[in-house]
Amino acid sequence: MIYVPDKVLIDQLDELLWTFSATSFIPHCCRTDDGQMMNMTPVILSDRIQPDDCFDVLLNLHHQLPPSVNQFERLIEVASVIPEDKLAARERYRLYKNSGYEIQHYDLDE
Numbered sequence: 001m002i003y004v005p006d007k008v009l010i011d012q013l014d015e016l017l018w019t020f021s022a023t024s025f026i027p028h029c030c031r032t033d034d035g036q037m038m039n040m041t042p043v044i045l046s047d048r049i050q051p052d053d054c055f056d057v058l059l060n061l062h063h064q065l066p067p068s069v070n071q072f073e074r075l076i077e078v079a080s081v082i083p084e085d086k087l088a089a090r091e092r093y094r095l096y097k098n099s100g101y102e103i104q105h106y107d108l109d110e
Contacts, residue, residue: 001043001044001045001046001049001053001055001057001058001059001072002028002043002044002045002046002059002061003046003047003049003058003059003060003061003062003066004045004046004047004061004062005047005048005062006047006062007047009061010030010045010046010047013045013061014028014030014045017043026042026043027041027042027043028041028042028043028044028045029041029043029044029045030044030045030046031044031045031046031047031048049066049067049068049071050068051068051071053068053071055072056072056073056074057072057073057074057075057076058072058074058075058076059076059078060075060076060077060078060092061078063085063088064088064092065092065095069096075096075101077089077092077093081109093105
Protein backbone atom coordinates (compact mmCIF):
# COMPACT_ATOMS: atom_id res chain seq x y z
CA MET A 1 0.00 0.00 0.00
CA ILE A 2 1.13 3.52 -0.77
CA TYR A 3 -0.28 5.86 1.85
CA VAL A 4 -0.89 9.39 0.64
CA PRO A 5 -3.54 11.17 2.72
CA ASP A 6 -4.22 13.77 0.05
CA LYS A 7 -6.63 12.95 -2.79
CA VAL A 8 -4.96 15.42 -5.18
CA LEU A 9 -1.56 13.76 -4.62
CA ILE A 10 -3.09 10.30 -5.07
CA ASP A 11 -4.49 11.39 -8.44
CA GLN A 12 -1.09 12.80 -9.45
CA LEU A 13 0.73 9.64 -8.37
CA ASP A 14 -1.83 7.49 -10.18
CA GLU A 15 -1.25 9.47 -13.37
CA LEU A 16 2.54 9.27 -13.00
CA LEU A 17 2.46 5.50 -12.49
CA TRP A 18 0.47 5.13 -15.73
CA THR A 19 2.62 7.45 -17.82
CA PHE A 20 6.16 7.27 -16.41
CA SER A 21 7.57 4.81 -18.94
CA ALA A 22 6.17 2.08 -21.15
CA THR A 23 8.79 -0.36 -19.85
CA SER A 24 8.55 0.45 -16.15
CA PHE A 25 4.81 0.26 -15.48
CA ILE A 26 3.80 -0.70 -11.95
CA PRO A 27 0.34 -2.32 -11.79
CA HIS A 28 -1.70 -0.35 -9.28
CA CYS A 29 -5.18 0.83 -8.38
CA CYS A 30 -6.81 3.13 -5.86
CA ARG A 31 -8.65 2.09 -2.73
CA THR A 32 -11.78 3.57 -4.29
CA ASP A 33 -11.68 0.94 -7.07
CA ASP A 34 -13.77 -2.19 -6.65
CA GLY A 35 -12.68 -4.94 -4.27
CA GLN A 36 -11.94 -7.46 -7.01
CA MET A 37 -9.52 -5.03 -8.64
CA MET A 38 -7.81 -4.41 -5.29
CA ASN A 39 -7.44 -8.15 -4.72
CA MET A 40 -5.72 -8.61 -8.09
CA THR A 41 -3.42 -5.57 -7.95
CA PRO A 42 -0.06 -5.57 -6.13
CA VAL A 43 -0.01 -1.83 -5.34
CA ILE A 44 -2.87 0.10 -3.77
CA LEU A 45 -2.92 3.90 -3.52
CA SER A 46 -4.87 5.04 -0.49
CA ASP A 47 -5.64 8.08 1.60
CA ARG A 48 -6.54 5.98 4.63
CA ILE A 49 -5.43 2.85 6.47
CA GLN A 50 -8.11 0.56 7.86
CA PRO A 51 -7.38 -1.57 10.96
CA ASP A 52 -8.29 -4.73 9.02
CA ASP A 53 -6.10 -4.00 5.95
CA CYS A 54 -4.03 -7.04 4.97
CA PHE A 55 -1.05 -5.53 3.18
CA ASP A 56 2.52 -6.62 3.86
CA VAL A 57 4.30 -3.38 2.97
CA LEU A 58 3.40 0.25 3.58
CA LEU A 59 5.10 3.06 1.68
CA ASN A 60 4.39 6.17 3.73
CA LEU A 61 4.38 9.33 1.63
CA HIS A 62 2.93 11.46 4.40
CA HIS A 63 4.97 13.72 6.68
CA GLN A 64 3.35 12.23 9.79
CA LEU A 65 3.43 8.81 11.39
CA PRO A 66 0.88 6.64 9.60
CA PRO A 67 -1.98 5.14 11.61
CA SER A 68 -1.93 1.43 12.48
CA VAL A 69 1.68 1.11 11.37
CA ASN A 70 2.15 -2.06 13.43
CA GLN A 71 -0.13 -4.09 11.15
CA PHE A 72 2.43 -4.05 8.31
CA GLU A 73 5.45 -6.36 8.05
CA ARG A 74 7.54 -3.61 6.43
CA LEU A 75 7.32 0.15 6.38
CA ILE A 76 9.16 2.29 3.86
CA GLU A 77 9.75 5.98 4.50
CA VAL A 78 11.21 8.48 2.06
CA ALA A 79 12.88 11.70 3.16
CA SER A 80 13.93 14.43 0.79
CA VAL A 81 16.68 16.97 1.28
CA ILE A 82 14.17 19.75 1.98
CA PRO A 83 14.88 20.86 5.59
CA GLU A 84 11.24 20.62 6.77
CA ASP A 85 10.92 17.13 5.31
CA LYS A 86 14.17 16.04 6.93
CA LEU A 87 12.98 17.24 10.33
CA ALA A 88 9.67 15.39 10.00
CA ALA A 89 11.48 12.24 8.83
CA ARG A 90 13.87 12.39 11.79
CA GLU A 91 10.93 12.67 14.19
CA ARG A 92 9.25 9.62 12.62
CA TYR A 93 12.60 7.78 12.81
CA ARG A 94 12.84 8.53 16.55
CA LEU A 95 9.27 7.35 17.13
CA TYR A 96 9.93 4.08 15.29
CA LYS A 97 13.21 3.52 17.10
CA ASN A 98 11.68 4.25 20.52
CA SER A 99 8.88 1.81 19.70
CA GLY A 100 11.43 -0.95 19.12
CA TYR A 101 11.17 -1.28 15.34
CA GLU A 102 14.16 -2.69 13.50
CA ILE A 103 15.40 0.13 11.28
CA GLN A 104 17.50 -0.04 8.15
CA HIS A 105 18.70 3.32 6.84
CA TYR A 106 19.79 3.85 3.23
CA ASP A 107 21.47 7.08 2.24
CA LEU A 108 20.83 7.54 -1.47
CA ASP A 109 23.01 10.66 -1.68
CA GLU A 110 26.17 8.58 -1.74
